[in-house]
Amino acid sequence: MVNLTIDHLPVTVPEGTTILDAARSAGIHIPSLCYLRGVNEIGACRVCVVELVGMDRLVPACNNVVEEGMEVLTSSPKVRETRRINVELLLSQHDCHCATCVRSGNCSLQTIANDLNILDLPFEKKVPETRWDRSFPLFRDASKCIKCMRCIQICDKVQTLNIWDVAATGSRTTVDVSLNRKITQADCSLCGQCITHCPVGALRERDDTRQVFEALADPNKITVVQVAPAVRTAWGEFMGLSPEQATVKRMVAALRRIGFDYIFDTNFAADLTIMEEGSEFLQRLKNPGAFKAPMFTSCCPGWVRFLKSQYPDMVSQLSTAKSPQQMFGAAAKSYYAQLLGADPQRIYSVSIMPCLAKKQEAALPTMESAGAGPDVDVVLTTRELSRMIRAEHIIPAELKEEEFDEPLGVASGAGIIFGATGGVMEAALRSAYYLVTGKNPSPDAFRDVRGMDGWKEATFHIADTPIRVAVVSGLGNARRLIQALRRGEVQYDFVEVMACPGGCSGGGGQPIHDGQELAESRSEKLYGLDAIADLRFSHENPSVQRLYKDFLVRPLSEKAHHLLHTDHTAWEMPLSPDSQKN
Template identity: 70%
Template sequence: MVKLTIDGTELQVKDGTTILDAALQAGIHIPTLCYLKKLNKIGACRVCMVEVEGNSKLVTACNTRASEGMIVHTNSPKVRKTRKINVELILSQHDSNCAICARSGNCTLQKLSNDLGILEMPFEKQLPKTKWNPDYPLIRDYKKCIKCMRCVQVCDKVQSLHIWDVAGTGSRTTVDVSLNRKIEEADCALCGQCITHCPVGALRERDDVDKVLEALADPDKITVVQMAPAVRAAWGEEFGLSREFATAGRLVAALRRIGFSYIFDTDFSADLTIMEEGSEFLEKLKHRDEETFPMFTSCCPGWVRFLKSQYPDMAGQLSTAKSPQQMFGAVAKSYYASLLNVDPARIFCISLMPCVAKKQECALPVMNDAHAGQDVDVVLTTREVDRLLRAEHIVPAELPEEDFDMPLGIGTGAGVIFGATGGVMEAALRSAYYLATGSNPDPDAFRAVRGMEGWRESEFMLGDTKLKVAVAHGLGNARKLIEALRRGEVSYDFVEVMACPGGCAGGGGQPIHDGEELGGVRGSRLYTLDKSSTLRFSHENPSVLKCYEDYLGAPLSHRAHELLHTDHSAWKMPAEQKNAE
């Protein structure tokens, strides 16, 4: 333990504690910009500078350790002046046109500038002119990059993909795609974690709201919306609403006022996914000697992109089942079109997703099995949904709850937990147990797969068969799991991987709260919804059963394979394309 004084407050902290953390323990807040706890403590922005008596120079609080007898001043005249100049210098290389920035009102640099009372710029603006592909799902604006290195650190340390790196020298130093590549040439998983960890608007998703507004204005289009499980746990955050108040029903009411034709629940197709994926897994177990295990879940497009690029020889172990998003689109433009008795080409399918990779997934050339264009036409992230509500002057706090439309609006508790890490595994095991034994397990029998540990495993009995399963979230954890599998250190029958920490609840398209990781909190809300659901098994979803009875036939039927399954080898990642050449 060491004793020190910060702004006149004497305190005692553990040896090795930084000045920043020590100050926080005393209730003293030192502003930061580039700092990310446990990830980025490089002091690049020089915003957390403090004065230590006896030192001629100011020091960075984020990476300077507290020492015995240290006397610190966090807001002395010298500190205030230096901090303000440092921020002004950052602003001189930052496009400060906040009125047309996606992060306006939720930008750490904007808040810091306001807090410091910066009302004019004493330095000449010097902005880069590098361009970016506007059609790519992830957008980088070089003019807004403040070189904080957060995107580099989260991609390297959490996701292990090393997509970003420092480029240039001297005054031209910036952050760019690593290895002198264009983003289209990099094996980016499109997880979007670089977006949610950027303190400014240098990174964002491609905005597709205008495409939705155009579809709404077209009288010949039937706009069909699906809402992903994790969206309901987060959409109200930007409106200051509690998770209990910001329900799926309240978002349904908001969407109905905007004018969408039909509003459905992706939980329906999550249940459909379980029927197909669970049946596929049981079929593999019947022919264990002929199959390669583990079977991997295929719901997360970021994870699919990761496996195809990093371990292409294992891509054949992915379930052939499409993600719930893509199953919904195929069903909407086939089964539901027949129920409406309309030309499937008139249906315009919109997904509300917590994910950036979903924008790329819906555009894959193999995702058009309903033969009416792409099965899903547009994907909006949760952030885009909130921007759409604001653009339409919707005040969610004033709305009552309304029900989803039928029949694709019924989902189970098993479907809703798809949005949390371990949820797909748990939902699959619930129904696999029934399909294998003919009776339902306790709905919470497989809760051992829940939790926020990056890689966890468990064993269950499925009738007379012992199953060993694993769950991983975050691509760095996925890499550790895969490497252990390849070394023969572990063996599993079934593995669930989600690209984002916390699963979809912590997805790259969710609302941004700088410095906060809310995947676990949002995931807990989904488990609460599951617990209170009257239906907790995918195989008991009446709309799913009716869909099979009237249209699909049975899980793994010819029509089900045609609409609900895909060939992961039918499209290539950049590295695969390069190797093929």
């Protein structure tokens, strides 16, 4: 243990603790912009500088460790003036039109500038010009970049895709797409982790709320919206709602107030996915010579993009089942249009997802199975939903709870846990057990695949057959698993992969809380909802049973294949020069 003083307060912390963490342990807040624990500890922004008594120069608190007898001043006149100048220099190259910034009110730079009472800038303003393809789901605004390098480090160290890099030199130094590429030429998975770890508004999703508002105002359109499981855990965070207030049913009420005609639960399609993907897995398991193991889940489009660009020779091991989003879109423009007696062309299908890659997935040419244009017309992130609620001046806390519409609003607990890492695997195994044995297992029989570990594995027995499974979240972990498979170090029958650490709960379209990772707490809410659900098995969903009885016939039928499955080889990923990695 090391003894020191911080702002004249005695502090004792373990050896090797940074000054920043030591101060936090004593309840002393030191502002920072670039710091991300274990990921970005380079002291680039110089906002966290502190004074060490007896030393002339200031040091960054984020990457200097404590020493015995050290005396630290975090807010001395010298520190305040230096910190102020450093922030003013950042602002001199920053577009400060906060009123038109998506992160206004949730921007670390804005907060620190306000705390320092910076009311004008003494330095000449030089803001870089933004050149970007605005049709791409991920948007980078160069005029807001503060060169903190977080996006580079997250993409390199956590997701291992190396999409971002430092460009130019000197005062012209900035961050841009690596290898002198345009973003449309890069093998970006669209996981969005660079967005959720950006402290300012330099990175964001393409905003598609305007076209949704236009559709809502069109009397010739029937607006149908689906909401993903992970969205319900986070939608109220930016509106100050407590977990007790931010219920699923209150979210439904807000969507009705916005003006959607029919509001459904993507969990319904998650149950449908389990029926198709689970049946496909059992089919592969019975014919080991015809299929290469393991079978990979295909629910996460960020993971699909990663596999196609990094290991294209393994694409055949992906399940052909579409994601729940796309299954729902196909069902909405075929089965549900039939139930309504409506022309499928009139249905305008919107999905609300915790994800950016879903925007690109919906635009794929292979996702127009119902014959009425794209099966999903527009994808919104959780953040865009929050912005729409605010734009309509809706106060969710004052709304009475309302139910999803039927029949596509009925879902099981198995569908709910799709939003957590391991949830797809657990849901699939619950129904696979039933499909093989004819009886239900304990709903929690496969809970060993739960948890936030980036790579989990387990072996379960179904009718005396051992099933070797693995669950991975985060693309860096996915790469390590694939490399281990290629080296023959591990063997699995079934593997679930989610691009974002923690799964969809930590998705790139979720609300941003700088410095906090909330995937675990959000996932716990999903497991809590599963535990109290009336239905906990996908195959027991009465609406899914009715869909098969009245429309699809059975899992893996010809009609089910047409509407609910896809060909992953029918579209291409842009390949960077080093994309063929081993």
